[in-house]
Amino acid sequence: MDLSLTPAEVAFRDELREWLVANHPGVEPASPEGSLEHRLRWQRTLFDAGYSGISWPREHGGRGATLMEQAIFNEELVRARAPSPANIIGLVMGGPVIINEGTDAQRSRFLAPILSGDEIWCQGFSEPNAGSDLAALTTQAVRGDGGWTVNGQKVWTSYAHRAKWCMLLAKTGGDDRHRNLTFFICDMKQPGVEVRPLRQATGDSEFNEIFFNGAVVPDENVVGAVGDGWKVAITTLMFERAGLSAASALAIQIKLDELAELIRERGEQHDVTLSRRLGALVVATETMRLNGYRGLSRVIEHGVPGPEGSMAKIQWADINQRVGELAMDVLGAEALVTDPVWTHSMLRARANSIEGGTSEIQRNILAERVLNLPRMR
Amino acid sequence: MDLSLTPAEVAFRDELREWLVANHPGVEPASPEGSLEHRLRWQRTLFDAGYSGISWPREHGGRGATLMEQAIFNEELVRARAPSPANIIGLVMGGPVIINEGTDAQRSRFLAPILSGDEIWCQGFSEPNAGSDLAALTTQAVRGDGGWTVNGQKVWTSYAHRAKWCMLLAKTGGDDRHRNLTFFICDMKQPGVEVRPLRQATGDSEFNEIFFNGAVVPDENVVGAVGDGWKVAITTLMFERAGLSAASALAIQIKLDELAELIRERGEQHDVTLSRRLGALVVATETMRLNGYRGLSRVIEHGVPGPEGSMAKIQWADINQRVGELAMDVLGAEALVTDPVWTHSMLRARANSIEGGTSEIQRNILAERVLNLPRMR
Amino acid sequence: MRFDLTDDQRAVRDAIDELCRSRWDSAAARGYGAGTSDDSALWRELVAAGWTGIAVSEEHGGQGLGTVELTLVCEGLGRALAPSAFFGNAAAAVLVAAAGDDEQRRRWLPGFASGEARGALGTWQPDGTALAYDAEGAAALLLVEPGRAAVVAADACTFEKTDGVDITRRLTRVTIGAADDLRGDVDAAVDRVEVALSAELVGVANRAMDLAVEHARTREQFGRPIGVYQAVSHRCADMLIDVESARSAVLCAAWTADNDAGSLPFAASVAKVAASQGAWRTTTASLQVHGGIGFTWEHDCHLLLRRAVASGHLLGRGDWHLDRVAARRGLGANAS
């Protein structure tokens, strides 16, 4: 066990830090569209400098760095207050899945534009009646001579309005809940696809609904075998979670620094209830960060992420929600005025225990797949 | 709505307070046996003064007072630091069940000795493999010409070693889980009944195991119809819970006063974390007390206790456990020395969320019977 | 002792629920908060039914009913997320009646009771301005801060619309003119306002629970209604405990305000802590039970959560009440 960075990791980090000072994209615009454009340009800058797909193999256009260097990169971006690249879904999920489960043709077709950000990706898993229960999906893909025809509706898809490709999970027949789903890469720029923004409780519209009406997907865009969608999707979701942890923990620590600053600004620094609640959150966030690095070492040993990723997802949601609650108590009687930072993040955090798999589902995963407890049948 | 006592209630309370000053039994001995003898004498004193079975109808030997006066009586006993009478199971459960579900013969046979304490009662519901799930009971009662023959084992029965009668729930055939149980009154003083003390985590032995080996119960000791045991048992358990609430809340407030005193003794009165935690417990306990009185008004209106009693059971266990946890933090580094009051009650409180129906079962009851949520099948 | 509502009190509760059902819904609440519609229809009915003067003495033009009746109206309006100037006006009346002098009572109470010259509630902020709901159109503003309350004519103030977390109410930042202090027992008066506010929070929590339970009965996942899963059903059971505990505490505090003034500080603190924490826990838990749909703008979950946060913090921090409770036992920062 060695928690210090290797000389190579130190060199990578120092070079990156220097580069970030010289190439920082500046303050991210507040408007959703402005922010996305900003993050598209930023991804291009990262790509040109060889900082896109840090841990992807060189033969697939990545930097060929280690997962540890990928984690260092994520942390340094947060530390430098630089945004994440625009095609985060493609980089964190789409690419890794194609590298692991895709064909050579798919790799040569899809990977490069993911790295450059020339093609944005989105994820089409959840449906109005299938949030936690993927087996309840109703979106259908029927095979004809022109390939697959898709009909159905997806919800909670970020970036859908700008995406070129959608990771689409659809029913392809059969009753076995683990064998009747197929994982498609669906072209979003076709007549059969309609995207509508979804307004959420914060008032923002980060997400969209996608309506598929006779959208067409060619055979070569099936990932894995027909009927293997379930397995491929689970892998995707685990990559999503493996991405979290360390960097998100750092982001929370930065938020806690800002909250401590707010407490001092308001002259409440001697209120030990507030300070101990903040201290407890600092402790919880640090354990989340450490769990993240321990999990990463496991991934490096075993190759693919394990169900342990669900721990970080639960901790992340719980901590963010407690931060929001503490902030309201710090604001006291002023908590009833909309605040661009604190009241907004208090509201936004309520979705953290729902999006990307509810905390209840994560606990099911830990109970069944890590602790081997029996499943309700 | 009127939270002040009626003139009659005031008169009852003042007379009782005066009587308690004159007749207080003194300090309860520490030893289990000494304590039981003390509480037997105390029940006799209460009985002779007409303070046994406060809310029981006069025709059944009770005082014929209101349930509200019963609650006032319970609170005054706690306030005067007087123990509860020894035959508490008979007074709170056995008697009310016989009054509501029993025959005239059973009433004339069993009620009087319950009130005087001449015959102690215990409750034989739980079994090693049927804690939460009464349908899993395996104790069998088979009908012969000499009445019913009982074989099986019960656990967690208080007072069993001194009890004359046991409220026994046993299987009497059939598969319908709601129709194959019968409620018996079993004589504990017969060869077929063996009682063994059960030592619990605190080191005390409040409870016993009962082994039935061919114990005999005559037909006239069946309460309700054969096969109605489930319904009768549920009623019993609801009487048990209706008994709780207000008086137990007062007992906790007294404990919180003692804990506040401990905090001051140790010079920690300025630690706002400790004081606010205590304040939060005072608030929670007061809401439990108020819920109790509101529930009691409902019982008075509807005649029998409802499933709402489960709320008090959950609150009672949760508060007691938090009191124990707070006490350990007050003791700090001295929490590792056995303390007859605080470390003992910290340990004892862990059973509060298990005994008399686990908090999980109570939540099931609230979800299914109060909120009408669907049941897992 | 009888700890449940009298038939008259039940009639009040049912009447306000019926009124809200017929004259109000969450679309109206959203429109009111956004300023695209108003609440005049509802307000007229509240005035016509005499609710605005429900707890004002008959001498000053009110109905002379008790604080219990007032809290039943507040709970009903909270359940319906009715914004309406009702709460601010009632709070203003409570403050003037409990801490004002005869002259102040004569000047302000009749208008508050009839609703013709209504009052609004404002809280002083560190910068000297005040935050107030539904202040436009009010005749007077009642301002509170710990240990102090004052009344100021609205025409002596300037109002600036502000975005509130609670989007079913209209929040303004007020620059205050010459304010006329209330010289009576301000703490006792503010405790009464806390009780009315807590009643509103009970209504909010109850509504959040009802929505969660309904969703848990009907929403199916894994081939079963989600209400069969204990992660959902036990959460709903905890909501029930929170809602009923807060309701018990509010009813007790309301009765205590009219019958046992000496016990009001404790009863009011119990009510405020139980109601504000209960509303926060229940509205957040309800959103969780709803899952994604509960996080959409169109769903009412966030309206309830926003109301729980804003009303829960309106008069300051819950720790203040825990300190007051602990102080009764000789504990806390100022303990000897």
Place this chain on the structure above:
Amino acid sequence: MRFDLTDDQRAVRDAIDELCRSRWDSAAARGYGAGTSDDSALWRELVAAGWTGIAVSEEHGGQGLGTVELTLVCEGLGRALAPSAFFGNAAAAVLVAAAGDDEQRRRWLPGFASGEARGALGTWQPDGTALAYDAEGAAALLLVEPGRAAVVAADACTFEKTDGVDITRRLTRVTIGAADDLRGDVDAAVDRVEVALSAELVGVANRAMDLAVEHARTREQFGRPIGVYQAVSHRCADMLIDVESARSAVLCAAWTADNDAGSLPFAASVAKVAASQGAWRTTTASLQVHGGIGFTWEHDCHLLLRRAVASGHLLGRGDWHLDRVAARRGLGANAS
């Protein structure tokens, strides 16, 4: 960076688990605490294997391994509820090595390392006496209180057996003779003891979780193993998060103690808070999952819960650590 055990470290962990399996069980733990049996067999093996000197420098007769290796031994012994003087002796060695002067090191460390003249840990109490585990038979007692540590020869003290909450250890109240203060950095030394103590608590929590999971798999109610009910399975999932979080924090703090002394105060506080709260939550939750059987004297649940309470409070209140963490951000009672 590599955040997992090396093969050598895994070997240490496996060896201590194997040793406990073969030489110890909860019956032995109960007998030891009750004074009806002793731990000499286990102790001899610990000495023979050199574990007693695992983190003592070779110069002073130890193996010169690191704090990580020490915590692995502590965790293994905690998992097995092995009382044994090991922890007290290791804590004594850590204190002398980190805060003692050369003369104190020369005098005491070799005996601690070889186990021939072992040390024990005592905590000063307000009344001037000390509480210590396994003090009988020790050569020296290391006494700690906030900001101070001292060593005293056992023959200069008198011991009186005391009933401890933790019935798998022997607690004594010590009347202390002339104590020789450690003049080095006492806080840094105590932080290292906290890390070892936290490691023990991780073992305790892990064992409590294992028992709960096993029970949830096998115990049937309502025709199903209770592990299918989320009230049980989600509680077990939360145990997993508590156990793994505490383990991560302890491993990091142990590594930090040897490699990044400047970061030790924060790392040690994180470890102690995570481990003490995690052990309390896990042992109480495990008892709840077990139901009635978990509350019987014969079951090990309460042994684990008692150990969690006693070890969690041994060196004082968790709030002290939260204050230290908050102070780094300019918050707390002593903030400027």
